[in-house]
Amino acid sequence: MSDDHVYLTLAEGHDDDARWAYGTGFEDPLHGVDTTVPEGLDAGELAAVCVALADDALISAQRLAEWITRAPELEEEVALANIGLDLLGQARLLYSRAGQVDGTGRDEDAYAYFRGADDFRNVRLAELPNGDFAFSVVRLLLLASWRLAHFERLASHPDPVLAAIAAKGVKELSYHRQYAAEWAVRLGDGTDESHRRMRKALEQVAPYLGELFTAYDVRDEVVAVLKQVTEAAGLPMPVYRPLPGSGRHGEHTQHLAPLLAELQGVARAHPEATW
């Protein structure tokens, strides 16, 4: 048999469209899940939870995408893309759920591309610029630890769709946390320079810690993870310094608007287009 068959199959008709984008969402991800909102649940509240979690994921994925072609090693390009893709997948599912329950029937792209910065409910930590690799690692460690602890609880949420999304996300987030924790230890322990950069990164995230813990009560778990990792890395715990305002109320840093301008620019230039 000739290996040229790979070429020959390409020249044939494209009748197996279903295979084209395996894992990239051509199929309905909520297929087969009962999407009616259970009685007794406040649909508005449920939608708000979904949007906030989706916004965290989308904005984080966007920042991770900025690392592509700029990462310190090829393995890191692959890993950061993996994490970004997982988060993008979570955002899509959560936006779809929000659109089903908030009565607007909006699709995922309506939330991602056609809302302004004031309507985004992500924490400000997610929207800060990438900084150096140390800052991105510390931020990922915090966001992944928080999100994992939160998703573990959401896996038993009375809304079966949110519970299913959270259960799926737990596996992904365990890997994200592991990846960030390993790098935090390597960088904290590695050289004087990497240690110094990690200290600085921990100082930089300190003002944004409080915001993570206001809405959902998983503070103790996240602090425990952070303690364990900083100890292994020979680094001090960040000092809690609360910053006024909250991304959860639509109060953002100056960094969100330009991020959204890049994310939304093409879609908004062609509002009638289909992609």
Add this chain to the structure above:
Amino acid sequence: MTISHSAEAPPEERPQEHFDATIARDQRIEPRDWMPDGYRKTLIRQIAQHAHSEIIGMQPEGEWITKAPSLRRKAILFAKVQDEAGHGLYLYSAAETLGVDRADLTNRLIEGRQKYSSIFNYPTLSFADVGVIGWFVDGAAICNQVPLCRSSYGPYARAMVRICKEESFHQRQGYELLMTMMRGTDAQREMVQDAVNRWWWPSLMMFGPPDDASPNSGQSMAWKIKRHSNDELRQRFVDMTVPQAEKLGVTLPDPELRWNAERGHHDFGTPDWDELMRVIKGDGPCNAQRMQRRRSAHEEGAWVREAATAHAAKQAARAKKGAVA
């Protein structure tokens, strides 16, 4: 057993005859087998250039991940660019079986001592470029690479099988994006045609100079590293693409393009070979930008790689100390 990295006499007598017979029988050369220096050097050069092309090739499309106009397209593009990083990794590993290391090859790229495919020195000006790159550039890459699945060097051939499967997937995704855009607005159709106009000729140049001006081809064909000539592969690409363009509803920008029933192939115009030479020599629209990005990623990441090395050494020392105590 010792591994020979040069033309020194191996344990077997008459290694050259053994090598020639292996090639003649269409069997594979493996890393531990004796091979002529020229064969090894040619392979290192070709595999490294291929790996560099995957890595530099992440840039023109990578710029659009943050701008993709739907979340579905963002996910598809993100995954595609990630695949390219993965292809770079397999290929660098295949090159390492020949006795070079990745860090050294990366330095050769950054210092401009090794090349990458000239196609990646053209800019991506609209989101339609993402689709056209998938259709043309991945399509041309597949035409080039599928025969390499039968390349005489085992590790390279096996890497190519996996890469070709993923690239055929990318090509279809690119074509599917263009199909969707062609069903959209007039502005979208114009974007697609414009991208086709800009990428067609550079894509034809991906197969390299014409056969009568390709200095290394003859020996590579004899060694069965290469299986088809540049012109054969270019013809194959044109014949494959013309019906796809018709189905899509775009015009390929070549007034000389027509079916030749006598040859059973399409006739087509001559690419601007002077342009190809200029781009290869560094004067393409984006050469400086591509190299600058790769170099700065490498330089800015140096402290991270050093930290990882230092940590591993400290860990090893601690483990040793622990074992002694």
